Amino acid sequence: xxRLAVLGDPLAYTLSPALHRAGCAALGLACESRxxxxxxxxxxxxxxxxxxxxxxxxxxxxxxxxHALDHVAGASVTAERSRSVNTIVFRPGGxxxxxxxxxxxxxxxxxxxxxxxxxxxxxxxxxxxxxxLALALHWAGCREVRVSxxxxxxxxxxxGEGLDERFMGWRSPEExxxxxxxxxxxxxxxxxxxxxxxxxxxxxxxxxxxxxxxxPALTTWVVAARARGLQAIDGVGLLVxxxxxxxxxxxGREVPLEPLAEAVGWPR
Numbered sequence: 001x002x003r004l005a006v007l008g009d010p011l012a013y014t015l016s017p018a019l020h021r022a023g024c025a026a027l028g029l030a031c032e033s034r035x036x037x038x039x040x041x042x043x044x045x046x047x048x049x050x051x052x053x054x055x056x057x058x059x060x061x062x063x064x065x066x067h068a069l070d071h072v073a074g075a076s077v078t079a080e081r082s083r084s085v086n087t088i089v090f091r092p093g094g095x096x097x098x099x100x101x102x103x104x105x106x107x108x109x110x111x112x113x114x115x116x117x118x119x120x121x122x123x124x125x126x127x128x129x130x131x132x133l134a135l136a137l138h139w140a141g142c143r144e145v146r147v148s149x150x151x152x153x154x155x156x157x158x159x160g161e162g163l164d165e166r167f168m169g170w171r172s173p174e175e176x177x178x179x180x181x182x183x184x185x186x187x188x189x190x191x192x193x194x195x196x197x198x199x200x201x202x203x204x205x206x207x208x209x210x211x212x213x214x215x216p217a218l219t220t221w222v223v224a225a226r227a228r229g230l231q232a233i234d235g236v237g238l239l240v241x242x243x244x245x246x247x248x249x250x251x252g253r254e255v256p257l258e259p260l261a262e263a264v265g266w267p268r
Contacts, residue, residue, distance in 0.1 A: 002056050005035070015263075019243040038064065043068065056089070074097070082132040103242075116140040124186060124187045126167075148170055149169070180202055200221075200224060200225055210233055213235050236264055240264060
């Protein structure tokens with residue numbers, strides 16, 4: 001029995017347990033996976049509880065990705081540089097932290113026939129997910145990554161010297177120019193509904209919009225974009241690809257993509 005979990009707060013809706021079970025089933029393995037609401041102050045106790053119960057690993061989502069770095073014995077260079085951990089492996093010699101968000105995003109682009117190195121990318125938001133994507137894109141050879149930061153002071157602290165000409169103010173004229181010029185636009189914020197991540201009338205007709213948030217139905221921003229004839233997908237796509245990479249870390253084996261996509265109804 002493979003025991004896995006996903007942690008976050010509020011964790012009102014998550015497809016991770018379904019992906020965990022589908023990935024294990026594809027390899028002939030029984031799996032128990034739980035979604036456990038865990039605020040940052042309870043993270044350490046929760047991780048020890050899981051490790052002591054024989055859990056193989058867990059995924060982490062908002063707001064735990066940065067906090068997790070304080071609780072692992074080691075982490076990948078990517079996780080350390082982005083200051084974001086979305087996957088923990090419980091190893092006897094010490095827990096290991098990794099981020100599969102950035103590599104999973106590259107996988108997502110490639111499945112849509114897009115070469116990451118050739119894209120002009122605008123990241124809306126400057127949190128942990130944005131940092132993971134920016135680093136993965138940079139290492140994949142993408143030289144045109146712009147970031148629109150909602151809270152400049154927070155971004156300065158999190159990105160350090162990474163704050164340069166690529167950064168712009170939220171809803172600034174520079175952001176408007178970037179919306180028109182970008183081939184891939186990614187919502188890395190929790191914004192949805194009444195306050196959209198970006199105005200759609202400024203988006204290039206040829207751009208791909210990716211909303212990293214997801215729920216039981218398509219997000220309002222994705223629905224509105226599609227109504228305008230734009231290419232737009234929600235966060236389920238990235239979830240499938242990052243989960244596949246997390247499962248590889250936990251199980252030590254390649255997991256086929258198709259059972260994961262089928263388990264969560266991707267594409268939609």
